[in-house]
Amino acid sequence: MVRKRATPEFRKSQIIAAADLVLLEMGIEHFTIDRVIDRAKIAKGTVYNYYKNKDEMLADLGYKALSMLLSHFHTAVGGQKSSVEKVKAICKSSYDYYRVYPQYFELISYMERPDFEINMSNYLKLSQEITNMVNHVVAEGQEKGEIKKDLSSDMITYIIWACSVGVVQFVESKEKLLKNHHEISTQQMIKGFSEMITKGISL
């Protein structure tokens, strides 16, 4: 009814903020455009002036999700001295991240779908940045003789990331299944996992 005028940037941030809330409250499974426009108090058609389709909007959210992940990794690495400790911190912070933004974790998994065929160059660039960051830590460790060199730093980086995701998903599904939060054993598992990884990459 009321015709709101706003700069494109503002409007887009308004939409993404609403989308963020919807994702937070409903999860990716029940994320719908209708719920987003309800939140954002804008018309349905307006969304499509800013996003080609739903997936493009999710990619935008995904970008935010990766940003937060990168920031988590930076914080985690910051306090550590040795490269191995840094890797361990990264493993642990993957889980911390999931605890704080479980929906973002879901979203990142969701975006791996093979039929997610939109322009995600920004997303991929950021994804690369995260990889580079971890890669840098690993390569440094290899140079300093802390981390074994029979695998390329790339490979080690991928393995660390893949295992971290796997462990978090495992914990997630088990917690959902059991419907109670047995935080203790989860913490033990994360700790055991981190140590296993660091031991596995050490010289």
Next chain:
Amino acid sequence: MVRKRATPEFRKSQIIAAADLVLLEMGIEHFTIDRVIDRAKIAKGTVYNYYKNKDEMLADLGYKALSMLLSHFHTAVGGQKSSVEKVKAICKSSYDYYRVYPQYFELISYMERPDFEINMSNYLKLSQEITNMVNHVVAEGQEKGEIKKDLSSDMITYIIWACSVGVVQFVESKEKLLKNHHEISTQQMIKGFSEMITKGISL
């Protein structure tokens, strides 16, 4: 129109085969009854003579998926002597399994969702059997002094499984994303992963 008669066993296997294909081609997200009946060339109602609902059909597929996995694990462990080698073989065979039955991996994840509320006692029993099998290998290794004891065999089993799933999913999504099969580096990654895990759990 044309009424095709068949033994219940044949018809059920026909449906499962069609469902397998649909899962393989479309992924769990786009797995629908309509697509299954299209493939199986049967009427809609027929499906419901064999399965109470969609989830029960998926549970049947899931059971098959776990059976194949267990069988893969058994084969893999069979040829190994030391416990650590057995664990390594399990890690590698997770990927082999994925190569043969890629569709089953996401199905297993899907069935973990908390609202999957059908009778899955058979499925869960088999799931437990797999866990027990791996657990047995790990516990044996601990007794023989091959595997470290600061983590319970349960915990190690879970971590191995979670990491294996993570690595396979990673490989899967990267391959689908890049749409070319760089089998070599994948093989390297699986090898590196297996060695990292075995090193991580060794004394």
Next chain:
Amino acid sequence: MVRKRATPEFRKSQIIAAADLVLLEMGIEHFTIDRVIDRAKIAKGTVYNYYKNKDEMLADLGYKALSMLLSHFHTAVGGQKSSVEKVKAICKSSYDYYRVYPQYFELISYMERPDFEINMSNYLKLSQEITNMVNHVVAEGQEKGEIKKDLSSDMITYIIWACSVGVVQFVESKEKLLKNHHEISTQQMIKGFSEMITKGISL
């Protein structure tokens, strides 16, 4: 599997007995052929050897329902001396009947559907018999000077029946709505209704 042989009469009574139970337990709304064959332990196709379709089966049940109603009316009238008292007893026994066979009441209403287009000659004949029975009571009352004559005995009979059905349905829906059985006021209502009718038809 096992081929049961039986006389057609026995088989039909077996089906109708099962159907009766299904109607009793599920109500007309959830009355299905599947549930009947489950109960009767016979094959689906067999039903259609004895009944052209579902409605014909219901008509058979409906016949039974009317039989019980007629029997209720006979019992009710039996104890009364004056015609007016007989009419009052009929009004009351309509409700008694509903209390004992609520599903039969539903069924009778259901069979009034305009698209209930099957051969119901038996049903209609019995329906006529009930009408005749009431009509006889009314006509007798008119002859004896107990019941007013400005309306034909037919008309009075119809009105009595129609009002009785209406009152029972009203009580039924109110009880279902309120979900508690306030038997007292219901009894009062039935009593009030019966008296109102008898007063209405008296000279």
Next chain:
Amino acid sequence: MVRKRATPEFRKSQIIAAADLVLLEMGIEHFTIDRVIDRAKIAKGTVYNYYKNKDEMLADLGYKALSMLLSHFHTAVGGQKSSVEKVKAICKSSYDYYRVYPQYFELISYMERPDFEINMSNYLKLSQEITNMVNHVVAEGQEKGEIKKDLSSDMITYIIWACSVGVVQFVESKEKLLKNHHEISTQQMIKGFSEMITKGISL
């Protein structure tokens, strides 16, 4: 294909009009959304922009049904002087109402079913209003000594309503069954019924 634009008010009235026709022609048992959209020549999804679900649509029809009924009662009562005459007019106007809006009668019955779980506060309020209106007429008659006092005005109101519904349904089913309109005897029946009721409640 062709996108027809209309004001919401028009579209809603268009849907209701179509629904009215479907109810009239098919009866509540065969009232489906598909038939409504067929009639209204709109897309399926459009219905759900105006009604949350089927029951809400029926509730809207039901509200309209009660409105017309109340209006009929008001008109009927308007011309009468004595309370007893007013009651008689109400009985007769029930039938008039049915003649004008035959489809609404079964709808009102249908909405009494206990699993009708939508917000019907408006409907129930209106229903109460009708009851109050009749109740007022009866209570007035009791005060003036025209109507007997051995039953509460509430009870009498309910009985009048229940009997009226019963008689209308009886006439309806008989007419449909015989498929010819013997308007004369129907009129006689309504007249007889009204007089029977008024006689029944008089002092």
Next chain:
DNA sequence: TATGAATGAGTGTTCATTCAT
């Protein structure tokens, strides 16, 4: 006669996307 596997036209509901205004 008996069987029960097979059929397929519904049934209500969802939701991403389009497009006339």
Next chain:
DNA sequence: AATGAATGAACACTCATTCAT
């Protein structure tokens, strides 16, 4: 740019009825 009414393809599931054996 903004609106929001309109669209229609999906979707899981039901059940009376048919018919080859």
